[in-house]
Amino acid sequence: MPANRYAIIGYPLGHTMSPFIHSRLFEMSGIKGEYDKLQIAPEELESRFDELRAFDGFNITIPHKQSIIKMCDRIEGAAARYSSVNTVKCSGDEIVGYNTDAAGFLKTFGHCGAYLRGSVLLLGAGGAARTAAYESVRAGCTLSIAVRPSGLFRAEALLRDIMQEYPSAAVNIRTLSDIYGAYDIIINATPVGMYPKTDACPVAEKLIDGCGAVFDLIYNPAETRLLRYARQKGKRVLPGMPMLVWQAAAAHEIWYGASFDKSDIDSLIDDAQRHMEQNFR
């Protein structure tokens, strides 16, 4: 039986955890699946689309998450909400776009025994922050989006988009240098603290003292300085790797109806962490 063919596309692609995680998910499902890496420059995306249609499905990373939309016959659920597609299923002639980031984001709360509720301080207003912002609002949280001055225009655009869809949402914007008060959850959706600049922390420690839980979307390192401090202070901590693995698992649910045991995903998260530490430093 020929293997089902899947891939990740992006530019530049460099180091990516996707082949490791997806190969393991195929193994866990008992599916013979191949998973390739295709580096496709923005100007090549259209001309190489026939090559992509020949796959059973593919994942999309930066910079194609928006530009792929016009090549899909339709986009579903969260992909339409965020105008961002990270998973495509090719079935017959139909190309359907999905977004699994929200599923990965939400699953991480259950995985870590935390709840998305109360007041959320979200650091950043980029692609991943959009998911965190929308899902926080959809969960009924009050949301403060904190950015550096250069990011204010992105935060304002995000605020406008949210308010258009959820007019009664409680959302405000502040700059990173002007955060005060206590929050139930701090979510870091900036790269501050990511390898190799692991000494950096996006907020002052006293802000962490007043919060209940900290979710750092960064997955390299497994424990950022922000998370380390939060753990030492007895806060609930949510690292980035569970989100990465759960959003990948959601793609397999879409592609061929897979379902996974939580215990299998837990061990994949641990293995992915080890793989990253051995190969991405």
Ligand code: NAP
């Ligand atoms: P992005 O679209 O480039 O957004 C980055 C955000 O961080 C922007 O708001 C940017 O602000 C801000 N930022 C960048 N450098 C900063 C600095 N030195 N100080 C303060 N703010 C800064 O990136 P993204 O795709 O959203 O990714 C953000 C982080 O989430 C990355 O660490 C990524 O690895 C992680 N991530 C994790 C997962 C997962 O599954 N765990 C998924 C997606 C992303 P400006 O507008 O001012 O530049």
